[in-house]
Amino acid sequence: MGLGTRLRKTLAATLLAAAPLAVPAAQAQDRPLRLVLNVGLQTLDPIAGPSFVTRNFSYMVFDTLIAMDGKGEYRPQMLDNWRISDDGLTYTFTLREGLEFSDGAPVTAEDCVASIRRWGARDSLGRRLIAATKDLRTVDARTFVLELGRPFGLVIEALGKPSVQVPFIMPARLAATTPPTTPVSEVVGSGPFLFLRDQWIPGERTVFARNPRYRPRSEPADGLAGGKVAKVERVEFVNMGDPGLRAAAVQRGEVDYLEYAPIDYIRNMQRDRNLVLARARGYAEIVGGISINHHQPPFDNVLVRRAVQQIMDRQELIAAEGVPTDLARPECLSLYACGTFYESAAGTEQTRDTSIARARELLRQAGYRNERVVFLQPADSALINPIGLVMLDRLKQAGVNLDVQTSDWSSHAQRWIQRQPLDQGGWSLLPVVYTGFDLANPLSNPGIGYNCTNNQPWGYCDPAMTPVIERFEAEPDAARRREIAGELQRLSLQQANFPLAGQFASPAVWRAELKGVIDFGFPILWNIERSAR
Secondary structure, three states: OOHHHHHHHHHHHHHHHOOOOOOOHHHHHHOOEEEEOOOOOOOOOOOOOOOHHHHHHHHHHOEEOEEEOOOOOEEEOOEEEEEEOOOOOEEEEEEOOOOEOOOOOEOOHHHHHHHHHHHHOOOHHHHHHHHOEEEEEEEEOOEEEEEEOOOOOOHHHHHOOOOOOOOEEOOHHHHOOOOOOOOOOOOOOOOOEEEOHHHOEOOOEEEEEEOOOOOOOOOOOEOOEOOOOOOOOEEEEEOOOOHHHHHHHHHOOOOOEEOOOOHHHHHHHHOOOOEEEOOOOHHHOEEEEEEEOOOOOOOOOHHHHHHHHHOOOHHHHHHHHOOOHHHEEOOOOOOOOOOOOOOOOOOHHHHOOOOHHHHHHHHHHHOOOOOEEEEEEEOOOOOHHHHHHHHHHHHHHHOOEEEEEEEOHHHHHHHHOOOOOHHHOOOOEEEEEEEHHHHOOOOOOOOOOOOOOOOOOOOOOOOOOHHHHHHHHHOOOHHHHHHHHHHHHHHHHHHOOOOEEEEEOOOOEEEOOEEOOOOOOOOOOOOOEEOOO
16 A cells, blocks of 8 residues: 555544534535535536436436336336337327426427437437337427337337436427537526536536426435425535545535445444445446447457456456455356346356456467557546556556556546547547446447447447347347347357446445435435434
């Protein structure tokens, strides 16, 4: 352990031992609710920006037609109802009455159609839904119809997709005129909070106020569904890079909620009666991986990608995180998150016993000639940085010529979505983390869902996978879809589209005086209020 690390841990331990700050009850109610996110917020558009931090921002200010509840079931949210024709090809959707955007304009069916089309040009699941759609049209101000041209068994799941990228609804004047890779010029949503742009410090602080125009549903809040009642007047997202300082800040009550509890401090936090750690697992767990740019040599060669797959020792990668053993799943080999519906062992035999020696041999067979590999390392991410450091060490041992470029996650995320050559700011490898929500469905899984779409920078295309995906899309029976999902996993692992780094829980933590916190798997800040002490 370096001197700087020891000093930070000593400081954090000292702060953690201090008594929590006493705050008068009236002052506590007036204080903003402060959330520390894993990384700073730079991109405000949920379709253009593929990051969790942008997703978290977007749930504050936008709303969705359909939402997933705490049991993983899909419920109407902005919608009053939907109807499905007897042949399963026509879906009629009706909005709730009285919905408004933050600028005072009513939410209409036209806004929904434009938003779905924009999302559907970007998201993996959305693209497949749009490809199966014969017509998407408005009927009146509150009603629109989605007519399929061929069977597609996941219409509701697609429109209720809970994580990146989410089909949030925005005004048609923005959604219909802004390309999906270009951020919209205004943040105008119909969600429970308002974004205060004049107080935004990119990467440092984001401020929200309660949206007086928002009309929550009457049902109790449940997961992402039900009544999104904003019970605090002001919310702040703050960036705090040092994990020890994050831990100390929440313990002292200087912040209220950490998106992820710093792993080194979890045991201490579990013993602190002033803190609550999230218990959500499965969909809520973290899965590390490495994004490979298939457009850039040498990773257009499957043998080189398999070499990367061979350096992914899950035991070592998860150990680098320092995760307590009861929160780690190094044995999980499923490309879908373990503990979710499509979890599978199909094709995992080739990833069970990883080996640097085997990686070297695969590079030799591939004819690797020491080509430069640009590795983007997000040093500010407490979750990604340790995984990336282990990957770097093992890649070097395998003989890969690495050009390591270290920066903050937001900067790397901007480069990640580009396709520039290496000598013009391009990239080769980027360590990433996803949640079980993102990996649970084959059509949204980064190792399957973007196959041959030419829609994302990793750019893989396996012709053998295409007809299997089409069978999965068309299959109405969930049990049969699970079997097909296993076939897709086997094909993806053969091509080493998205090598995994292991699954573990990195729970959120919040102050015990917060009431109504929804333990879902990522921050949900409606329904929360402070109890007076």
